[in-house]
Amino acid sequence: MLENMRGVENLTRDRLEAIISQHAAAKVDGKLQKLEVSGRVKFTMKKRKIKESLEELGRYIDMLDKFQVKADKIAVVDELYTPEGTTGSTLPIDTIRNNAKKLYNTLTKTWCSKHSSHAAGLLLEQRLIQKPKKRLSQLHRHRHRQRQRQHVTVDQSAVQVRKSAPLSAASTTSLASTPSHNPSEFQIITNLCSILQGPCHPCIGFRLDSEGYLRGTYSAQRDAAHMHGGVSLEDILKGKSWTFSQREQYDLSITLVSSLLQLSHTPWLQGTWNKRDIIFFRAKVADSTHGISVDLKHPYLSREHKQKTPLVHCSSGDITDSSKILALGVMLLEMCSALPIEEHLEDGDRGQHDQYTEISHLQAARRWLQESENEFSFAFLAAISYCLQCFMKPRASLSDQAFSQTVEQQVLAPLENERNMLLLGPTY
Template sequence: MLHQTLGKAWSCSSHASHEIRLLLEDRVVRRKELKSLKKVKPPSQPLSFTITHKSPTSCALWKSAKIEIIDSDREADKENKTVRFKESDTRRFGQGQQSINIRSIHGLTVVGGLCTAFRCYNRFGFGLDDQGVLYETYQAEIKPVCCADNLISLQELLLARSDKKCIIPLTDQQRYRLSIILTSSFLQLYSTPWLNKHWNQRTILFSSTLKDDQLEVDLRHPFIAESYGSSPCQNTTSMEAKEVADDSANLLMLAKILLQIKFHDRASSISNKERASDPTTFDRVRESQLLNQWVFQERENLSLGHQNAIKFCIDSSNRTDADLWDLKFRQIVLDKVIVPLVDELNYMQGVT
C-alpha cells in the first residue's frame, strides 16, 4: 500500500521523474523483561517510514519526511511475538472517499502531489490511513537522512577489505545492528516492488563521507532508491510480482548477506569460489552447497544465533512450502533469524 500510494502521489507534470529514497529501519519491537509482574504495554508509537527527496530541477538539499500509518488496527500482540506483520486488504481501497470525509473533520489536508509538498516545507510529516489516503499531518523536527550524494552500495562495502586504509572496519555491534535492520526491512517490504524480483547487495545503499583519507559510512541509515514517473505509475500487481519473485534465491541471498556482514573483513576460499562463478546465472544447488561449506568452515567463529539463523535460511530455501508472501511464514523467519540476533546483541550490550 505504501508503494502504491507514493506512486500515485508523485504524478507531477512538471518533472519527468522523481528520485526518492526509503530508509531501511530497525522495526523490531523489543519487550523489556520487568522484575515485577506488571504487564508490558504495547508500543504507543505508530508504524512509520522515512523518505527523502531532492527536487530534480534545483540544487537544493535533500529533504526528509516521515510517513506514519494512521488509523490501523494496532491490536496488542497477545501471542507475545517480537514483531507482527500486518498488510491492508486491497479491497478496502474503494472506501477512500469515506476516509477523506472522516479525516476532514479533524482538519487534515489530503496530499495531491508530494513534489509540491516537499517544496513547501523543510520538515514535515504525513499520515497514511488504511484506505491508502495520504494526509499532511504535522510539521516536525526530522533530521535529514540518506541525503549525501556520495553513495556506497552494500556490495561495495562487503567486498572492501579492512586492510584498505580508506575503509573503517565494522565493530561487532555494527554487524549485528546492520544484520537486524536489513533482515527486518527485507521481511516487511518483501511483497512490495521496492525489493524488485531479487533482493541483492547492489540495491541497498549508504551515505558516505571522506574524512582524513578514511571513508565514513552511515551504517545506521541504509536505504533503497526508487524512481517514479510523472504519470501515475502502473504498479505491478501482487500476483504478477509473486510470479517473478524467487523465494529460494532470496532466502539464500539473505543467508549470504548475513555471512558477508559477519566476515566482511576476512578472505574466504568459499567467497573466492563465488566470485569465480558466472554472476549472470543462479544455481540454487551450487549456491546452497557453497554457503553450507562456508558455515562449516567458520563454525568455530560463528555464534549459535548466527549459525542457526543462517542455517535456517539455507534449509528453508530447499523447502517447497517456504512462501515469503505468507505472513505466517515471514513470522517464522523473523522468530528464527532476527530474534536470536537481537538476543545476542542485547547480551553483548548488557541489556536484560
C-alpha cells in the first residue's frame, strides 16, 4: 500500500502507527479491507508545492493591483484634460438666445421716454448639465449606490427685477420661477420706470406673454440677500483688496464662458465686453476673510438701453466673435492673477493715435502669459491660450455650431473638469 511512494523513506514507526490508528480498516461482507491512505499521503507531500504556488499567485495579484492603481491615475489625468465633462445646456442654445432677445427687446420698448438711456443688468447663470459621475471616494464608501445630480429648470417666461439706484434708469433682471398664474391675469406694463420709482417690494416679478408684452407685478424672492449698489469686476481688480479663492475663480470663469456661448448673437452681447460690464451686488454680510462685501456668486452683465436703439431681431450669423472671445481670455487672465490687464501694458503696445486697443491687450496678454506660465493651472493656461488664438480667426462665429463646440471643448470643458477634480475629487 505504501510501496513506491515518495517522501516516506524516513517515516518512523510511531508516525505510521498514528496514521493507521486514525484510519481503522473497514469490513465489507465480513472481510477486512486494505487501508487506503496513499491518496492522503500524496496530498500531504504536495502541500509545499501548493504553498509555493499560492505565494506566487499572491505576488501576481499584488502586481495587478499596482497596475490598476497606475491605470486609475492615468484615467483621471485623461479625464481632466479631455473635453468630455460638459454635456451642454439645460435648454437648447437657440431657446436661450431667443428668450434673451425677447427680454432685451421687451425692456427696450417698456422703458419710459423721459430718459435718453437706461441701464439694465442680466443675471449670468451657467445653465449646464453634466453626466453624473462617481468620485473615487464615493466609490469606496458607496460601491453599490448610484448618485445622480438633479437639475432644476425654471419658467423661462418669468422675469424678476430688482431695484437699484438710480431707480429711474437702472434695474437688474433674471429669469426665475413664478406663481402659476395665467399671464393675462397681469396688467401690461408700458412704463417700467414709473413702477421702479414708486413704492414697491425690493424684488418684484413680471411675466413675458407670448406677444412680447411685460405683465405684472407680484412680489418675488431674491436669489441672495443684497444691498443697494454694486461693484464691477474692474473695481475689484483695481482695488487689489480681493484675492479670488480657488472655487470663486473656477465658478466665475465657467459662468462667463457659458454665458458667452449662450448670449452671443443676442443684444446682450451684440458687441464686445470686458470687466467693466460684469457687475456684482454688495452682500449684506461682509466677508471676514476678504474684508469687503461682494456677492461673487451672482454676476450680472450690465448693458445700456438707448431710446433710439432699434429692436434687435435674429442675427444672420455673420457677426464675428473673435473680439468677444479675446475679451473673455483677458478676463480669465485677470481673475487668475487678481490684476487688471492695464498693469501689463507697455508703451510699445499703443496703436493708432497712440491709444491702447484690443490688439494692445492681445500683445500684453500673450507676454503676460509667457512670463507667468508656471503660475497657471493646465486648464486656465489652455483656456486662455485658446481664447487668444481665436482672435486670429476673422470668421470665428459662435452661431456656427462646429466652432461653438470647439470653444466648449477647448475652454469650458477643461475648466469644468479641473474644477470638479480639485474641489470634488477624481472620478471613476
